[in-house]
Amino acid sequence: MSARADTGIVVIGRNEGDRLVNCLKSLTSEVELVVYVDSGSTDSSVDHAEELGVKCVCLGDDLPFTAARARNAGFEFILSQPNSPKFVQFVDGDCLLESGYIEKATATLSDEPELALVTGWRAEINPKASIFNEMCDYEWHRPSGDIMACGGDMMVRSSAFEEVSGFNPAVIAAEDDEFCVRLRKAGWRLRRLPIAMTLHDANMFEFNQWWSRATRTGHGFEQVNNIHPDYFVRERRRTWIYGAVLPALGILGILIFLPLFFLVVLIYGYSFFRTMRGLTISGVPKSRAMRYAFFFLLSKFPNLIGALTYRWRKLKGSDMLIIEYK
Template identity: 40%
Template structure:
């Protein structure tokens, strides 16, 4: 059953991680296509050395993950099922059988994905938070990340991925697939090992900026991500502005805002502690979750500013 599908791996300067991703895909897929977005580390030649078909995107057009996935899909016109894999992810050897079985047993499933987990969640709080974020709710209407197995006729039927999106292309694709009457399934199964290597605040901050950008654009395109936008606006912009005004007009207002932040962090701390996280790590996670609202708000503001100017933001890279 595993050889019923083909794999499309996309990447940019992934180094040794790419070779692991390609080798794992080759072990189970019928064919593997690697789509490279302007790597400078020799990734295309390294992939060819493994016997993988390589597509190098024309640098005269902006690189996006959506563009890479569409190019890989176009190179497999006879494929019935395609597994998309990001170049920093390693496919679990048992995943293909589970995914294909689900697609065969569930006629309305347009795509299926499983549990993605971090290779080294304890290497940093940033890695741990990324692993926590991967834990998507199970069910037929969940939003995937970059790795998933899809029915190619369904993906082609909705026009593929939106190549103009620099972030949130997966949510956009799921929303369009659901609108067309298809289910986007998350099932209880290990799918991919992800190697984020987020070891400092700066790359994690850029990752959160990108998330904020996607919330803003998904709102414009679909009216989606309303809750995420609301939280970012309240905690990342509204309350800080209120605190500053309080410092000028009436200082107890500023103290009240500080109390609100403290109460929210305490609530999240208790939530993380209930997941058997140590007290120190729980405090780090709760604080980082609050800090993310400032980055998301900045990403949203950047999107709206560029939109009012008729500009498109360049790819936001965090690695």
């Protein structure tokens, strides 16, 4: 079978507007089967998708909306079709698919049956539009080869997806990491191909958007680590040390022992300059490295808020509701 027939595409979105339209237009020439899964959009997303001839699945509000739940619903729709494809490509609705990626990804999965999934390189459409877009673009730069995990844009072998029961719909952030952990524990391999896969539109121009995104990330660190204690260990440790322990020691220093306060300031300063140095060594210009290092350090505070939010929800037995940043 051809790559077009072997692969179906699941697009997920919520109020993506023109980004969704552009996304769907980049897909329909690549495969025969595309489904859009909508998570309670209040704009015209579903209408636009139907106008483009794309099948739509609209999630009800009886359960919390999550990217994991949406991807599972899309996969179920794909597998319910006659002659369902062997591979499913997941694409976020704010992304454009690069031409030629599907064919290469399908060929790799066909040739190497031990692979559960492949992914490629993602980049920002407008990295210079804001410092926040720029940092997202840097975040997407990852080496090719066998990997521990990847983001939500991925091509998955249908049988592997079914074997691990898909994504965990209760995980509201880093659900892709959690999914990948279970695949690896089941004995599968994962790979990033050295090819362009998607162009992402972060569309982040406000500080509060960045803060919300970092809060969501902290929620993901804490929740996934709670499920898999051997994963996100370093990220979680840094969140709690730099977001909670050091500030508490700094306040204690101000109140009863001033040298302790200055020691905390020195630790933060050392972390900032160590991060900046690592970024410049990796090729980031010094001025950008300073900005990145500042926001990387600052992110520990919204990360902590996200972690605390997860712990409070878990303590109360509350639903894990999505944290949106745009």
